Amino acid sequence: MVCNLTIGRPKYAAVEARLGQILARAEALRAELTRLATEDAQAVDQLMASYRLPKATAEEKAARQAAIEATTKQVVQAPLATARACVELIALAQETAQKGNPNAAGDAHAGMFCAEAGLKIALMNVLLDLKLANDRAFVAQVEAELAPIKVRRLSLFQEIDALINAR
Amino acid sequence: MVCNLTIGRPKYAAVEARLGQILARAEALRAELTRLATEDAQAVDQLMASYRLPKATAEEKAARQAAIEATTKQVVQAPLATARACVELIALAQETAQKGNPNAAGDAHAGMFCAEAGLKIALMNVLLDLKLANDRAFVAQVEAELAPIKVRRLSLFQEIDALINAR
Numbered sequence: 001m002v003c004n005l006t007i008g009r010p011k012y013a014a015v016e017a018r019l020g021q022i023l024a025r026a027e028a029l030r031a032e033l034t035r036l037a038t039e040d041a042q043a044v045d046q047l048m049a050s051y052r053l054p055k056a057t058a059e060e061k062a063a064r065q066a067a068i069e070a071t072t073k074q075v076v077q078a079p080l081a082t083a084r085a086c087v088e089l090i091a092l093a094q095e096t097a098q099k100g101n102p103n104a105a106g107d108a109h110a111g112m113f114c115a116e117a118g119l120k121i122a123l124m125n126v127l128l129d130l131k132l133a134n135d136r137a138f139v140a141q142v143e144a145e146l147a148p149i150k151v152r153r154l155s156l157f158q159e160i161d162a163l164i165n166a167r
Numbered sequence: 168m169v170c171n172l173t174i175g176r177p178k179y180a181a182v183e184a185r186l187g188q189i190l191a192r193a194e195a196l197r198a199e200l201t202r203l204a205t206e207d208a209q210a211v212d213q214l215m216a217s218y219r220l221p222k223a224t225a226e227e228k229a230a231r232q233a234a235i236e237a238t239t240k241q242v243v244q245a246p247l248a249t250a251r252a253c254v255e256l257i258a259l260a261q262e263t264a265q266k267g268n269p270n271a272a273g274d275a276h277a278g279m280f281c282a283e284a285g286l287k288i289a290l291m292n293v294l295l296d297l298k299l300a301n302d303r304a305f306v307a308q309v310e311a312e313l314a315p316i317k318v319r320r321l322s323l324f325q326e327i328d329a330l331i332n333a334r
Contacts, residue, residue, distance in 0.1 A: 106291060106292060106295050109288075110288040110291070113284045113288050113291075114284050114288075117280045117281050117284035120280045120327065120331065121276075121277040121280050121281075123331060124273060124276060124277070124280075124330070125273060127331065128273050153331075154328075157324055157328075160287065161321075161324075163291070164287065164290060164294065164320075
């Protein structure tokens with residue numbers, strides 16, 4: 001919305017090309033996040049189904065355990081990709097607040113706060129899902145991917161706090 | 168959703184009555200927040216309209232200024248009520264996470280993070296709108312109402328941070 005309130009106005013000609021890129025990327029991320037929400041629901045359904053597999057015999061128990069391990073790894077993927085997409089959205093919203101029509105900067109910040117909530121929810125879900133995984137190497141790999149995202153979340157608090165206090 | 172995954176299950180009989188109250192109150196707050204979003208949009212339209220009033224003569228200037236002052240006070244009301252409703256929703260989500268079906272506690276926390284984003288956006292909008300107001304007594308009164316909400320926002324950061332780090 002802020003991009004659309006900026007693009008085409010002579011006053012903002014210098015930033016128009018960049019805001020056009022941001023708008024296109026933000027729309028692509030919106031589509032990706034919608035797709036990830038569906039993927040996430042499907043992966044959770046598959047995880048639940050693997051817990052419901054029969055466990056009467058040793059073979060069944062082994063097959064069930066293998067299915068749980070595989071679907072657990074799968075269930076981590078959508079929230080992890082969601083967290084990454086939210087980090088990118090937050091950066092785009094910040095840049096839009098700085099470069100776009102200042103009368104609408106509050107709306108860019110509102111978008112940033114929503115993306116921050118998405119980031120927290122995704123991060124929480126990755127951490128919850130990881131608790132179900134037994135494969136140490138897999139857990140370590142996901143935790144390594146999460147590390148910069150966690151750092152970003154903490155720095156965001158400072159930035160958002162400064163923003164609200166600056167009003 | 169967490170309330171609905173708890174209510175009616177024998178295991179959670181002890182908390183059923185309270186979760187029924189929370190569910191009813193959360194639904195009422197959802198309706199109130201939807202209404203406030205419409206009210207907010209209408210108040211912003213009225214504020215914009217008052218800025219567009221004619222200002223050719225002294226009388227017109229005075230009438231326009233009075234209209235701006237009145238609509239500015241009006242425009243603060245919806246985000247202020249939204250901030251209050253979000254603070255209440257956050258408390259309800261926290262209580263639901265503690266008392267409800269633990270398998271769905273993550274969803275209660277997700278609701279809490281969304282309400283937190285709503286609180287930040289509402290708070291930011293009140294502070295932005297207040298900058299337009301000239302009536303010192305009005306500004307002081309709104310700031311007094313905001314003080315406990317700001318304190319709550321800061322304590323929330325600690326709580327949410329602890330939550331995510333505890334995973």
